Amino acid sequence: MSLSKPQKKRKVDLECRAFKAEWSENYFVTELDGKSLCLLCSDTIAVLKEYNIRRHYQTKHSAQYSQLTGKERSQKLETLKRSISLQRSFFTKMKNENKAASKVSLRVAHLLAKEGKPFTDGELIKSCLIVAVEEMCPEKMDLFNNISLSARTVARRVEDIGSNITNQLINKANDFEWFSLALDESTDITDTAQLLLFIRRVNADFEVTEELASMNSLRGTTTGEDIFKEVEEMLTKYNLKWNQLKCVTTDGGKNMSGTEPVVSTVNFIRSRGLNHRQFRDFLSEVEAEYPDLPYHTAVRWLSSGKVLLRFFELRAEIEIFLNEKKRPQPLLSNTEWLWKLAFAADIMGFLNVFNLKLQGKTVLICETYTAVKSFRRQLALIESQIMSSCFVHFPCCQTLKEEVDSPFPHEFAGDIFSELKKTVPATFFGS
Known part of the structure; x- marks a missing residue:
């Protein structure tokens, strides 16, 4: 008794069957995504083969439509094709409208998060949109009613945006050649310290990426050890190595x-x-x-x-x-302490203005250079004025001068100016 080898099953996908135009009029079918779609009952015939198509037609529709011949059959076919085309257009339109509504929801959520506005403002924005549509294009009211901007939806959208950015950054981290970190601390409305970690990297093609890598709550102490642990966890999260870290910037x-x-x-x-x-x-x-x-x-x-x-x-x-x-x-x-307080308030005002000029993503290096050089010249001017007890640019000191008779502490002010000038070396920015 001989055993025959089992025959291998044919893979239909590998037979490269093509839809033939005459099948449409013979069996009222059309091609859709590589399969045959019956125009009469909307069933899909998986195998693109005339035998399967003919069997489907003869089994379900032959008795009703076999009497149609010639021009009458062609007209029926065209009618069925227009009908299916309208259906597909309708569902495609619905899909595009839903996609557009979701995109609007995401963009509005991004704007709210970017401007630091409460998520509940999403409902207000939707109400404003509805009012505008009522006046300008009421026929499109349904489109705008489909936009979801509830507080929960906006919160979910913001989370999705954050997760997407994080995943992008994780994927890009594999190509990092070098990176630097900027650390900053801020507090929320509950007075909880929030550690912000910004990362800037460059890859082999010298493409620069700058993003907020993480924001961590420091609910206990905010010591150097606490901050170091948060930085270490961030590097682990993005699979970054310490030997790739070239610079760390903190608030000076x-x-x-x-x-x-x-x-x-x-x-x-x-x-x-x-x-x-x-x-x-x-x-x-x-x-x-x-x-x-x-x-x-x-x-x-x-x-x-x-x-x-x-x-x-x-x-x-x-x-x-x-x-x-x-x-x-x-x-x-104590008048001596009050002099120091007045001077500190005035000098901190100068520093705050200078600090703000250096901030912002749109600030160019040439603008930073100009601001630093201008600040050095300003320091020289106000130092010469304060040492001669001229308080034109020191309103707090001028106010105190009119109230007390004690002399201004020139030695104290001189030491402060000396320290300030050390922070911006003249050898780098010029005299």
């Missing part, structure tokens, strides 16, 4: 210490709800120039100047309030 401004008199006083007033309410009521009663005292945030370098300026302007009201609270601050009566 020295944070104000909580033991300093200004910050400790601000914290006493702002960190206690009762004290804060009473202080604002007191400022209202005495008709102070400003209604409140800003909260200094250690991770916001620019806030240093704002707090110092407002503290100086409200120094008299603060001294009275502290005395009423049985917590006097002797330095508020």
